[in-house]
Amino acid sequence: MxxxxxxxxxxxxxxxxxxxxxxxxxxxxxxxxxxxxxxxxxxxxxxxxxxxxxxxxxxxxxPAPQPLDVTPENIPLDIVYEDDDVIVVNKPQGMVVHPAPGHPNHTLVNALLYHSPLSSINGTLRPGIVHRIDKDTSGLLMVAKNDHAHQSLSAQLQAKTNLREYVAIVHGNFKEEEGVIRAPLGRAPKDRKKQAVVADGRPAVTHFRVLERYGNYTLVSCRLETGRTHQIRVHMAYINHPVAGDPLYGPKKTLKGEGQFLHARELGFVHPTTGEQLDFTAPVPPHFMAVVNKLRHEAGLPVDKVI
The missing domain is CATH 3.10.290.10 (RNA-binding S4 domain)
Structure with a gap:
């Protein structure tokens, strides 16, 4: 129980x-x-x-969670950090985090179960998963290897003490250098597959900061205060700066890629056992960096700067 x-x-x-x-x-x-x-x-x-x-x-x-029935799979993982309690993994674009209808296998969870035991709090399909990122979003995730770690990491998410910072290429040129989007999110009334800003939605807060400007596009940092489904994608579209390449919330005329140009670059949390503050960074993937440098070149900006 x-x-x-x-x-x-x-x-x-x-x-x-x-x-x-x-x-x-x-x-x-x-x-x-x-x-x-x-x-x-x-x-x-x-x-x-x-x-x-x-x-x-x-x-x-x-009720106590049912025994796990997801098949472990020998899929390579980009592990940034691991100990007896947690794993920090850099998820590639295109990988689903956990099994769901339409994606029964080849997910991050299948790969993680082959690598290590995971917490059982989330039941059979999401063992160890404390938070998620979308299939076509790349970057850092913290994963719990036992229930003690899972409870601690979940409590930190609830208390909004974690660091979760993303970088994104978005449409348009911001008037401001930074800002805060406070707009509640929930199911879109006319499309249940989408999220939307709705009056009775769950509170959602995104802090953004301009990193570079390319004229028709902008490179931004987005720090999550809350972590709602599709939060950055919906919030950016809500302020008329949709994430480039986003097939769900963005325009059809956009940058070519395999989905949205959104990467979970920084992740920080307090270790569940030691109490130590841990902070991790994952560089943007090569395809993302190539587009940034192309936009830099077109805007007359140096192309050798690391994001």
């Missing part, structure tokens, strides 16, 4: 509160658990739409 407990600090729907506080539970999972009587408010049954008062105690008891 997995047990969680927290105190309500802001008024919102119960299923939303649970999903935002316990990062290993999605909103749909929270709804199902509430309806199954696995989540109570001050010891009493509740409904997903209930809005507990500030100060109320939310108690969660979930």
């Amino acid at each position: 997995q047990t969680h407990e927290f105190t309500v600090t802001e008024t919102a729907r119960l299923d939303k509160l649970v999903a935002e506080t316990v990062t290993t539970i999605s909103r749909s999972q929270a709804k199902g658990a509430i309806e199954a009587g696995q989540i109570t408010v001050d010891g009493q049954p509740a409904k997903p739409k209930d809005k507990p008062a500030v100060g109320a105690t939310i108690h969660i008891e979930l």
Whole structure:
């Protein structure tokens, strides 16, 4: 049995509160658990739409995860760091993080399970996965090798103490040098495969900073304060600077590539056991760097600068 407990600090729907506080539970999972009587408010049954008062105690008891049934696969990994608790991996563009409908194998999880035991908190399909990046986004991910590490890393994500910084090529030229996008995200009303800025969405905050300007394109740094699905891609499109190459949120006329030009460059967290602050950097992949240098050349900028 997995047990969680927290105190309500802001008024919102119960299923939303649970999903935002316990990062290993999605909103749909929270709804199902509430309806199954696995989540109570001050010891009493509740409904997903209930809005507990500030100060109320939310108690969660979930069944133990089922044994893993994902097949380990001998797929090469770019491991940046590893110890008994965590793995930091540099995921290539084009690799799906965990099995899902349409992608039953050849994922990062299949490769990781061949390499090492992983935490069981996320069940059979997402063992060890504390946070995700999209298939066509490259870069750094932290992975938990045991449940203690998973709980610690998840708590840091919830407390917004992690460093998660991305670099992206986006359309257009910014008027400002830096800024903050605060716009709640949720399912797009007319397309359930997409995310969108919606009034009743989950809070989402992205900090951006201009790195280089190329006229019709800009190289930016994006630091996540929250980590919603497709957050940077949706937020950049929302301010009319969609990520170049993004087939879902960007224009058809864009830079040629195998998907969005978005790379998780920096990752930082407190080690679950030692308490040491760990920070890692992964250079942008060669195809990304080649496009940057092409844009630099066209803009009359030096092409030998490392991102």
